[in-house]
Amino acid sequence: MKIIPNLSVDCVVFGFDLTKLNILLTKRELRDPETDALLFTDYTLQGHHVLENEDLDNAANRVLKEKTGLDSIFLEQFHTFGDTDRIKNPKDMLWVKNIYPTVTNQVITVGYYSLVNSAKIHPDKKHEDTMWFPAENLPELGFDHAEIIDKALSCLRIKLSREPIGFELLPEKFTLSQLQILYEAVLGRKYDRRNFRKKITQLKYIIPLDEKQTGVAHKPAQVFIFSKDVYERTKKDKLGFPI
Amino acid sequence: MKIIPNLSVDCVVFGFDLTKLNILLTKRELRDPETDALLFTDYTLQGHHVLENEDLDNAANRVLKEKTGLDSIFLEQFHTFGDTDRIKNPKDMLWVKNIYPTVTNQVITVGYYSLVNSAKIHPDKKHEDTMWFPAENLPELGFDHAEIIDKALSCLRIKLSREPIGFELLPEKFTLSQLQILYEAVLGRKYDRRNFRKKITQLKYIIPLDEKQTGVAHKPAQVFIFSKDVYERTKKDKLGFPI
DNA sequence: TCAATAAATGTATTAATTACACAATGCAAA
DNA sequence: TTTGCATTGTGTAATTAATACATTTATTGA
Numbered sequence: 001m002k003i004i005p006n007l008s009v010d011c012v013v014f015g016f017d018l019t020k021l022n023i024l025l026t027k028r029e030l031r032d033p034e035t036d037a038l039l040f041t042d043y044t045l046q047g048h049h050v051l052e053n054e055d056l057d058n059a060a061n062r063v064l065k066e067k068t069g070l071d072s073i074f075l076e077q078f079h080t081f082g083d084t085d086r087i088k089n090p091k092d093m094l095w096v097k098n099i100y101p102t103v104t105n106q107v108i109t110v111g112y113y114s115l116v117n118s119a120k121i122h123p124d125k126k127h128e129d130t131m132w133f134p135a136e137n138l139p140e141l142g143f144d145h146a147e148i149i150d151k152a153l154s155c156l157r158i159k160l161s162r163e164p165i166g167f168e169l170l171p172e173k174f175t176l177s178q179l180q181i182l183y184e185a186v187l188g189r190k191y192d193r194r195n196f197r198k199k200i201t202q203l204k205y206i207i208p209l210d211e212k213q214t215g216v217a218h219k220p221a222q223v224f225i226f227s228k229d230v231y232e233r234t235k236k237d238k239l240g241f242p243i
Numbered sequence: 244m245k246i247i248p249n250l251s252v253d254c255v256v257f258g259f260d261l262t263k264l265n266i267l268l269t270k271r272e273l274r275d276p277e278t279d280a281l282l283f284t285d286y287t288l289q290g291h292h293v294l295e296n297e298d299l300d301n302a303a304n305r306v307l308k309e310k311t312g313l314d315s316i317f318l319e320q321f322h323t324f325g326d327t328d329r330i331k332n333p334k335d336m337l338w339v340k341n342i343y344p345t346v347t348n349q350v351i352t353v354g355y356y357s358l359v360n361s362a363k364i365h366p367d368k369k370h371e372d373t374m375w376f377p378a379e380n381l382p383e384l385g386f387d388h389a390e391i392i393d394k395a396l397s398c399l400r401i402k403l404s405r406e407p408i409g410f411e412l413l414p415e416k417f418t419l420s421q422l423q424i425l426y427e428a429v430l431g432r433k434y435d436r437r438n439f440r441k442k443i444t445q446l447k448y449i450i451p452l453d454e455k456q457t458g459v460a461h462k463p464a465q466v467f468i469f470s471k472d473v474y475e476r477t478k479k480d481k482l483g484f485p486i
Numbered sequence: 487t488c489a490a491t492a493a494a495t496g497t498a499t500t501a502a503t504t505a506c507a508c509a510a511t512g513c514a515a516a
Numbered sequence: 517t518t519t520g521c522a523t524t525g526t527g528t529a530a531t532t533a534a535t536a537c538a539t540t541t542a543t544t545g546a
Contacts, residue, residue, distance in 0.1 A: 006247065007351065056325025056351060080323040080353050082299025108250065108299060108353075110323050158401070177524075194526070195504065218522040219511035420492075437495070438535065455542095461491040462542035487546105494541075502533070511524075516517100 003049035005102065008109040009060045010047035010145070011075070012152035013068065014186075015118030016169035018178050020134050021185040022118055023149060024068065027129040028142055030095050040091045043133070044142040045149070047109065060112040067130060074115040074168040078155040079148075082108035086144050095142070113152040115168035135185075160186050164205065167226035175213055175221035176200060205230035246292035248345065251352040252303045253290035253388070254318070255395035256311065257429075258361030259412035261421050263377050264428040265361055266392060267311065270372040271385055273338050283334050286376070287385040288392070290352065303355040310373060317358040317411040321398040324391060325351035335386050356395040358411035378428075403429050407448065410469035418456055418464035419443060448474035 013024035025043035032039055046067040050059040057077070065071055084106050087093060096103060118132055133139060135153065138146070160166055166182050167174075180196045200206055205227045213220035256267035268286035275282055289310040293302040300318070308314055327349050330336060339346060361375055376382060378396065381389070403409055409425050410417075423439045443449055448470045456463040 004249065004349075006250065050325070053327055053349060055327050056323065059325075077323065080299065080320065082293070082302075082353065084296055084298050106247075106296060110325065110351075158405070162401070175524090192503095192505070193524095194506085197525080198527095199503090213524095215513095216523080217513045219513090219524045221524055418493085435535070435537080436493090437537080440494080441496095442534090456493095458544090459492080460544040462493045464493055489546080490544085492542095495539090496537105498536090500533100500535070502531100504531070505529090506527100509525090512522095514519100514521080516519075 001051045001054075003051055005049065006104050006107050007050045008047050008107055009050060009056065009063055010045045010081075010109050010111050010148055011060055011063055011067075012045055012111065012113040012149055013064070013121075014113060014115050014135070014152075014156065014169065015121065015132055016182050016185065017118040017132070018170075019181065019185075020136065021169075021182075022132040023135050023138065024121065024130060025133055025139070025141070026067065026127075027131075028095070030091070030098060033098065039094065042091070042140045042142045043138075043145075045145050046130070049103075049107075050110075056110055060110070060114075064114060067127065068116075068121050069127075070114075070116060070120065074165065075112050076114070076155075076159065077110060077112050079151050080108060080110045081144060081148060083144075089143070092143050109148075111148050111152060113156055115156075115165065117169060117171050119171065157187055164203075164226065164231055170226075173209065173211070173223040173225055175223055177221060179206075179224075204234055244294045244297075246294055248292065249347050249350050250293045251290050251350055252293060252299065252306055253288045253352050253354050253391055254303055254306055254310075255288055255354065255356040255392055256307070256359060256364075257356060257378070257395075257399065257412065258359050258364065258375055259425050259428065260361040260375070261413075262424065262428075263379065264412075264425075265375040266378050266381065267364065267373060268376055268382070268384070269310065269370075270374075271338070273334070273341060276341065282337065285334070285383040285385045286381075286388075288388045289373070292346075292350075293353075299353055303353070303357075307357060310370065311359075311364050312370075313357075313359060313363065317408065318355050319357070319398075319402065320353060320355050322391075322394050323351060323353045324387060329387050332386070338385070352391075354391050354395060356399055358399075358408065360412060360414050362414065400430055407446075407469065407474055413469075416452065416454070416466040416468055418466055420464060422449075422467075447477055448472075 015022040015024060024046065026046060027041065028044050029041045030039040031037060046063050048059070048063045050056060057075070060075055060077070064073065064075065086107065087096060087105065138149070160183070166179065166186070169182055170178060176197050179200065180191055180193070184190055207225050207227055207230070209223050209225060211223045213223060258265040258267060267289065269289060270284065271287050272284045273282040274280060289306050291302070291306045293299060300320070303318055303320070307316065307318065329350065330339060330348065339348070381392070403426070409422065409429070412425055413421060419440050422443065423434055423436065427433055450468050450470055450473070452466050452468060454466045456466060
């Protein structure tokens, strides 16, 4: 399959480990082709060129599948980055010249973000250079990926404050505290415990189970599930979080 | 300047005529190259391929300038359409074959919407095929432009409900009724007159002038202006730290 | 001067948001 | 077995925002 040289997708994979928001990044190294000396190392998003005759959304799904092993996860297109000087940093220009010498210097990239429960991505031999970083504390990034991540996060915030997509970041069964920590981590603010629970428990699509948390050294919490089904049917009762 | 054959921008130009929301469309005709018989006619958005070495945002601005004469108006990227079967309607395939025989059949297009006060676009000899249609009552559209318009409108609604961008659609001086009609037209719902005014008049960045509407056959309304300046400053105030 | 039109205005009701503190549970360590 | 620790689970009052609703006023044109 031939790539389309001037078009790529980049995926910002957000993960939540029940504590904080993380972003999946892949280590990039450039070595001198002659001396093998390490020229630089940094981290990048999961991206790849779109293939000829491939839908854009499929390209994003393919990249995710290849880089994380995950299939059919939440994926949302958020912005397309098309400045001609996107690749302007000397290290990036060097990298492109070495790795993709055939690629035009004007590549536009379509940004997607996806939401996964971090536990689902195991540290994998095949992808040992790919790992989670706290969204609050990212390493040095390549290309314009810092900008792409900023935009992804601000789009995610708007989306999360309007639609119940946070469950994509949680295990199927979760506690209300976990849900609250998730909202706080993504939206970057705190909520009052009782007010948060009051709001959540009046949503019919967040359903309490007859089941408790196990293996914790304190009072175990009740566990809940999110019903997409009930949500779709009752979309009228809206979820709105003031940011 | 050479075009990039697989990349275009399409602009959904929204206009408001103090009554309803309109969309600017350009008539498209295809005639048989031999008999000159009219094969079909419909309407399309303002779009064009991106040029080599042109920033995406610049391409959108260029298209607007070319098609409407307008410069530096509100322009917002909202979605990129990249399905391989975007052009699947027989009439569109025929059109591409006739008009752009060199263009690959896989073109992705980046959607922008822009907001203008309709009065600013005069019916112009140079662009007599370009005209306004009520957003509620559009003619037959080419390509996937109906889908693009739907998405543009839903993105505009989200944006308008979060940020004061409606003023881009109004003349500099406007009345509160005009503003209300605008919000109703875009968001597709009605507001109570007194409640709407109560809400608006407590915003510091919507400033009453010592001036009244003239030439109307009823009690003239007070006129207001929007101060982007005040808005930017008061927005920042919200981010202050409590002591 | 009258009719028509849209502007301007206030109050009461309901709903949503915010602020706030302590007892109960289960595990782990002593 | 007792005690300490960590976290869950809960209610009420105060504030703010959203909603519903009707009459008088200024201007133009007939």
